[in-house]
Amino acid sequence: MNEAITRRNFVGATAVLAGSLVSTAAGADADAAKSGKLKIIGISCSPRKGMTTAAAVQAALDAAKGVDPRIEVELIDLGGLAIAGYSPTPPEDDFKAILPKLQDPAVAGLIVGSPSYYRGFSSLCKAFIERCAPLREPKMLLDGKPVGAVATGGFRNGGQEMVIDQIHTAMMCFGMVPVGGRPPAFLGGTLLSANNRVDEDELGLSTARNTGLRVADFALKLANPAS
Numbered sequence: 001m002n003e004a005i006t007r008r009n010f011v012g013a014t015a016v017l018a019g020s021l022v023s024t025a026a027g028a029d030a031d032a033a034k035s036g037k038l039k040i041i042g043i044s045c046s047p048r049k050g051m052t053t054a055a056a057v058q059a060a061l062d063a064a065k066g067v068d069p070r071i072e073v074e075l076i077d078l079g080g081l082a083i084a085g086y087s088p089t090p091p092e093d094d095f096k097a098i099l100p101k102l103q104d105p106a107v108a109g110l111i112v113g114s115p116s117y118y119r120g121f122s123s124l125c126k127a128f129i130e131r132c133a134p135l136r137e138p139k140m141l142l143d144g145k146p147v148g149a150v151a152t153g154g155f156r157n158g159g160q161e162m163v164i165d166q167i168h169t170a171m172m173c174f175g176m177v178p179v180g181g182r183p184p185a186f187l188g189g190t191l192l193s194a195n196n197r198v199d200e201d202e203l204g205l206s207t208a209r210n211t212g213l214r215v216a217d218f219a220l221k222l223a224n225p226a227s
Contacts, residue, residue, distance in 0.1 A: 049079025
């Protein structure tokens with residue numbers, strides 16, 4: 001005869017399951033730490049694949065990679081992908097292939113980039129962040145890790161800093177620590193997109209690179225707290 005389900009044994013079983021999940025996650029974190037690999041992922045949240053926002057994020061990642069041989073980088077370009085916003089029942093779309101990359105215990109930091117649309121981040125950026133909800137439960141997988149932001153706009157003061165503020169604020173909901181950059185990138189990377197290019201904006205590119213350097217610096221300090 002099956003044992004009757006009571007409040008006590010239900011709570012007990014739930015606690016055991018939660019403990020098992022936390023233990024598994026902790027073991028994965030330990031394995032990542034043992035390997036010494038620190039992965040920084042950049043996400044370009046522009047609907048235009050391979051364009052200025054992707055170039056800005058890549059510049060930040062290239063700078064981060066040069067800080068230490070243990071650092072690995074990867075660009076995830078959301079341009080052209082179908083990613084819906086949050087739903088209690090996640091839809092079958094392109095985010096499914098992205099989530100495992102973000103759940104990798106080796107992830108040591110993120111760099112999120114968005115174009116400035118009407119002085120705010122793109123709808124694709126918001127949808128991406130909303131769909132990262134699984135990174136919060138049953139464990140805050142990104143807690144305490146650094147996040148940097150870069151933004152592109154059609155004008156020098158086209159809302160880029162407002163976009164960075166929005167990204168930072170949203171990622172704090174995941175326990176991440178927003179970082180700016182080395183001077184002059186005190187808040188993050190702010191780039192001018194002229195003629196669908198950012199390669200002529202040397203000042204803006206320097207802010208993107210400095211943001212990447214700062215994320216890498218922070219990730220290394222977390223990995224080596226005694227240094």
